[in-house]
Amino acid sequence: MIRVDGRTLRCADVVRAAGSEGPLWIDVSTAAVRAAEQAWKLAGELSTRRVIYGRTTGVGANKDDAVDDSAEHGSRILRSHAGGAGELMPAGQVRGMLLIRLNQLLAARSGVAPDLISALAQAVGTGSLPVVHSVGAIGTGDLTALAETALALTGERPWQRGGVPPVAIQAGDALGFLSSNAATLAEATLAAMEFDTLCRAANAVAALSYVALDGNPEAYAAPVHEARPHAGQVACAAQVRRLLGLHSAPKPGRRIQDPFGLRAFPQVQGPAVDAVHYLRDVLAIEINAGTENPLISTVHSDAYHHAHFHTAYVSTALDQARATLHQSAELSVARLGDLLEPDFTGLRAFLAAGPPGSSGLMILEYVAHDALAGLRAAALPSTLGSAVISRGMEDHASFSTQSARAATAAAAGYRQVLACELLAAVRALRLRQADLVDLPVRAAFELADEALDPGLDDRPLTADIARAAALLDALAAV
Template sequence: MTPDRTAATPRASRRRRDNERRALRLDGTSLSARRVASVVRTAGPLDLQTDHAALARVERAARLGSELSTRRTVYGRTTGVGGNRDEVVHREGTAGRTSHGLRLLRSHSGGAGERLAPEIVDAALLVRLNQLLTAHSGVSPDLVLALAEAVRRGARPVVHRLGAIGTGDLAPLAQIALALAGEGAWDPATGADPPDPVTIDAGDALAFVSSNAVTIAEAALAAATLDVVLASSEVVTALSYRALGGSPEAYAEPVHRARPHPGQVRCAARMRHLLGMEGTPPPGRRLQDPFGLRAFPQVNGPALDALEAVHRVLDIEINAGAENPMIVLSVDDAYHHAHFHTAYVASGLDHTRACVHGVAELSVARLGDLVEPEQTGLRAFLADGPPGSSGVMILEYIGHDALAALRQAALPATLGNAVVSRGLEDHASFSTQSARATTDVAVAYAHVLACELVAAVRALRQAAAEIDPAVPIADALSRACDVLDPRTDDRPLAEDVAAATSLVLDPTWSHL
């Protein structure tokens, strides 16, 4: 019998990895932000399973919520919400309770602004489903099952951008709930049939929208993009190091052992790996390099540490019972609280963006070194033509433009505040705006790095630099050379920057 070698082919291996990424079991306790991004960004049908024990707890919590509503005041179930918290909702008859829930969703479904990106909506559905499986909301099992079916089928409600300030994604989640109830719109672009509509009871409406699932979803996707871009920053810096003839002393293990901040140590170790410095590397051209090379671990390290902290925060939020009021099965009661406030998310994202800005400044500094003959030994601006040729001069302008956009997006969202609902809700985290800004920072930094990458590759080509194929950056350089135009005459560089940006955002290139 001829052995089957299919599994050994790269295509088969990639297909197997994709299948693994699209197989998901949710139990309300073990979903991570990185897993959310991986599932959403991998094509193909989703093999979704929901934990039976978690669903049983959801059913028990729904019964407890209904029972509590008959013997005590429960915010949003027997009362209005926000400034209407003292308004009693009539409890007579199922129709009245259903009407209250639908009125609440209709009134909160803002539907303003542009539509959310499809991957954010898909991630939000996944996050909200996992949160509901913690069984602290008291929503009906039918609503949870309908949401699970939507995720499983790939059906996507139409959700708009505006309507949240970090104290609950009220408007976006109300749109999702109305779609599940049969009143909202579904995106026809998915080609998937939506689940059958479900009945919304008084206990379902506030419980479903009492979450920051949409904000958390965008933050998870932005953090996953930054995972890739920060890894790419090390690859790009390593290429610039070779083009500039950097000094290995700045990355040496004894140096970073003496001040062992985790991210800094990780960064220096990866630079040694990328550059093949495990042995005794040759000395650089200079006794001390400019900061763009010399201080890279000290500046990139805080960004790595900040991003890891954000992932820890998001992992907690994704598996949190954050609904207000919270149904607690262990004590047969409900608690009113402030878990809707997402200061941890907002401050973590703000801190990460500030750190990324610092690393991006080093990138444009290295770009300035790459066009300087004293640093490279090559012509000014890496020009290769008649006297006065501009070479890659325009890359500095593109890079600084992208850096300026990054700088604006890096401003802290937590410095804002809002007082709403007749003064009852007198503070907001603005984590929603912080998540959006983090998405912008990730993209802007990719553009900054792309400019440096184009210049570094041109410098290495012009210097006819030889890199040992066993050194990891040799593969990165080879792939970059495959997509970057080798011509060095004065010409438009837009396509080069676009190709370099795609590389910087490609995890198979960044994670060597």
């Protein structure tokens, strides 16, 4: 069961919701529903005696246009903002968006009517999916996606799956429902959790490469990392020591100095670990935040106009995570090159095993560098962009939406890179008939050895790469 109370939703809950293709078992807090109803009543009362943006005024540059706080005004806002374009948003992202938006509304700061919140809860629980387009946001509110969702709840737009009985839009519902980046947060959360999985899998893959290459253990020694104790670096070195069973003074490696792909792994992977942890911390706040503008405070019996729609924290955290993962992926590609080099393995070039001239795993470098190039493009910072729209009233944007999309692409590229390294490491260990009996990383090797084709002949490696990529989820738990 997923608890939905406006305070305790977890990133892992969003992933569960995104992966659920049927009804979702949610526990909606009764106390949170009552609090949301109090905020709705307060918002209606406040709009009778003071200016409330979006309720008694237009929106955007129309902020100075006085309007009636009416359901018809709200309906016009929803219809005019439901202009999403492009492909349909992926179903998993839509499910995550609906759950996040429900949770945020239950933080009880939106002033949205209980009937609309209840309809949204029913949509989440039944696994219903509105028709939502992917293009239409720049990190200052997922206006088009949420307008399309709201109109589905009111019966004006179709559902691509399921559906709920339509509810009538009430005064003040429109802007309160739209004031969120829930779709962007859903994609960012799914990418962040994928980053986390891949970072943990990278430890196991790098450890297998270390064994195949007879790495020098001094680079991972505790005294080394105690001398410069960045949290991610220390944790990464400790994980590799654990996987390699380096609990006492180990035997020297083949080389006094390993290539950077082995020797600098903790120093390069560490920043990625730290960046992903920070990103998850940011998202844990955002998915439980009251972001609606204006904010309705029942504690202070007032409304506050603000800029919580701006997601600079999300975009900068995503940009940092992608940049650090790109560096980690560069090291993975470097280790792949080492694994294909006879001077490092003592094996034939490209780990070939057929007649002279056999190509072995030669093509993996091309695949890995292609994936790395895509990751490099995805790592470019989205926060360098900006926008001035709505007649100059909205003169900055975080582009967190674009940063989240880039994170999805970066995760896919990183997975392909690690898959190529994993294939090479496993083949090298098979050819060397390495003895892993006393090493914890043996569990990772056995998982891979069972899943991957043992054939050494030259053949298309497409299926092998796909199997290795799928195997990374299991390796993350080793």
